[in-house]
Amino acid sequence: QQQVKQSPQSLIVQKGGISIINCAYENTAFDYFPWYQQFPGKGPALLIAIRPDVSEKKEGRFTISFNKSAKQFSLHIMDSQPGDSATYFCAASKSAGNMLTFGGGTRLMVKP
Amino acid sequence: DAMVIQNPRYQVTQFGKPVTLSCSQTLNHNVMYWYQQKSSQAPKLLFHYYDKDFNNEADTPDNFQSRRPNTSFCFLDIRSPGLGDAAMYLCATSRQINQPQHFGDGTRLSIL
Numbered sequence: 001q002q003q004v005k006q007s008p009q010s011l012i013v014q015k016g017g018i019s020i021i022n023c024a025y026e027n028t029a030f031d032y033f034p035w036y037q038q039f040p041g042k043g044p045a046l047l048i049a050i051r052p053d054v055s056e057k058k059e060g061r062f063t064i065s066f067n068k069s070a071k072q073f074s075l076h077i078m079d080s081q082p083g084d085s086a087t088y089f090c091a092a093s094k095s096a097g098n099m100l101t102f103g104g105g106t107r108l109m110v111k112p
Numbered sequence: 113d114a115m116v117i118q119n120p121r122y123q124v125t126q127f128g129k130p131v132t133l134s135c136s137q138t139l140n141h142n143v144m145y146w147y148q149q150k151s152s153q154a155p156k157l158l159f160h161y162y163d164k165d166f167n168n169e170a171d172t173p174d175n176f177q178s179r180r181p182n183t184s185f186c187f188l189d190i191r192s193p194g195l196g197d198a199a200m201y202l203c204a205t206s207r208q209i210n211q212p213q214h215f216g217d218g219t220r221l222s223i224l
Contacts, residue, residue, distance in 0.1 A: 043215030
């Protein structure tokens with residue numbers, strides 16, 4: 001049972017556009033939601049994370065929006081750049097000591 | 113400077129020949145994780161160590177084992193690699209469970 005569903009699987013955006021990746025979760029006990037960025041041949045790197053006590057978190061061009069009632073969260077990349085082309089994974093975990101559950105990943109391509 | 117270091121970056125072994133992958137960290141984190149990542153898929157947790165306590169995921173094959181001789185090092189042993197074990201193996205660390213995980217760049221394992 002996939003507990004974190006991520007969409008779309010792939011995304012093509014023009015340079016300067018907004019990239020939006022969505023995730024939905026099922027387990028209401030999840031209370032930590034990170035996003036990871038992975039370039040080919042590299043390990044995932046933590047990009048930004050949110051806890052459910054806030055509805056939005058912004059770091060530079062990256063924003064997480066969180067909707068607790070809908071059990072959804074999304075990553076917005078403003079002014080997308082070709083250097084943002086990578087695979088993005090959302091994830092979720094519980095504070096009781098359980099592990100990260102990853103979404104299936106989104107391959108983003110930003111065209112110059 | 114790399115904080116989670118995996119060696120080697122690429123490993124080739126023969127079908128059925130034991131292989132060991134290594135991971136070291138300079139972060140002095142309590143938790144170390146091993147993930148398997150196949151092409152175009154999310155990382156899949158194999159097991160983790162909280163200090164010296166080993167925690168195996170329920171669906172991790174018996175073929176996979178791990179050792180953590182000290183805080184800084186953790187090893188992944190594959191006793192009898194099969195063709196299906198060809199993947200990227202990622203090591204990660206976190207200060208505590210449910211805190212941000214820091215990934216190494218992985219070891220890509222090929223099976224001949």
